[in-house]
Amino acid sequence: MGITVCSPEEALDMFEEGRIPASEVFRVLGDRELRGTTQPRVQAPVQPPDPLGELDSMIGLGQVKDLVRELRAFVEIQRRRLRAGLAAEPIVLHMIFRGNPGTGKTTVARILGRVFREMGVLEKGHLVEVERADLVGEYIGHTAQKTRDQVKRALGGILFIDEAYSLARGGEKDFGKEAIDTLVKAMEDHKENLVLILAGYPDEMDRFLWTNPGLRSRFPLHLDFRDYSLAELLDIGRMMFAARQYRLTPDAEEALEECLRRSIAVETIPANARLVRNIVEKAIRKQALRLVARRELERDDLVTITAREIREAAGD
């Protein structure tokens, strides 16, 4: 985080430009004006990009965005209540993420970590992403140790367990159960400084929680990550091209829409952001192939993606 020297007028300008929130302006105003106007300039930290802004810039995810905002307000108010000597609801932030692959679960988890750190709920807010193999060992006692190690890495942040139901797959004798028990204990021991997120396919998550009622009650927050709609996938594609400084011709836009529509229809291929990214990256390589043989290249040629490249990219 950088530090800049900042006067009240500059703070107000920065606020106007969308670089700092109002609370930061007040901090500068307060510091300066309480000490009298003869004081030299005071220091105001420049905030890293607002994690909520980053969340907002993600396409779709309406319900997720609402819940994150709600959560933030809830935590904030509970803390204010505590400070005001009022009874506060316990803040339990363990979550279930239900959604198909490529629907933004990991990205949202990472942003949440930063939001929680900013709010002071988590000390570090980092994300430790694990799956069954990281938690389950090969002999008795091994599993508990491996799981505890991962918990330790995640302390102060978020432990994100992908395809969590795979822990329950082997039945009673499986070491997966030992992992679950160890996790439950860790949740108790590190209540103040660890958030657990269990993620996976919707149906399998439901079954998993249904058969583990003890777990269910410990995860009060459920977020559903819908599959992207055709329009959202198209937006994602446009954004990805734009971010890489490429532009689609109108024909290419149509071709992209057509390809995505077809993928959605074929249910065996998950139509998600990853699919779009594959098309985008392949199309960029195809364009390079088309251009490399040419002598003269205008700036326009370099940035333009045509329908042909989109079709080739989606074809292989």
Place this chain on the structure above:
Amino acid sequence: MKDCVIIGKPNVGKTLFLVNFAEYVGAAVLQFERSPSGSLYESTYSFERARAGLVGPNPHTTTAVAPALLRIRVGKGVREFHMTDTAGICEGIHGDPVVRSGMADSLRRLRGCDIVLHMVDASKATSPGAVEAVGDVDIRIAAFSASRAAYAILANKMDLPGADAGLLFIRRLFPRESVIPTSALSGRGFREVRAFIVKHLR
């Protein structure tokens, strides 16, 4: 001329309060120093038109500072002052530059004013996720204003369900400030606000 600024989160009822309060103190029309809509030719509103055109159900209806000229009769004399409507201040960083510029101007106005009416929505004070919910911005406004101007909190929308609990919460959160329960809609609290302003206009 003394300046009384109404400030607070978006959608808490600042504009409706200004319009109805102006009517309550006996103004014939609402007369703005500059047009609140930004155009140059329209600075006078009938109360009907002000309620229809300047008040809205969504946050960020007001996007510019709008000082209205008010006169209050005190004994035999008349006191003139500005009562200034402002753009609601939201938490975090707003994406719309027009809204941000209105908010920045509002904070600039707050710095120089004499009386601060800090409005909060009692009916949504503790609603998680609501833009109106009492939050960090409110705490900063209170901390900033209380020491440098005449300062009162108006706990508004007292006519709505849940507002009593909200008022209690607000009183506990700001134990040292004067909190006046109001309803911009019904006129509750207008007498107290009038008295508060008159006291600080001397």
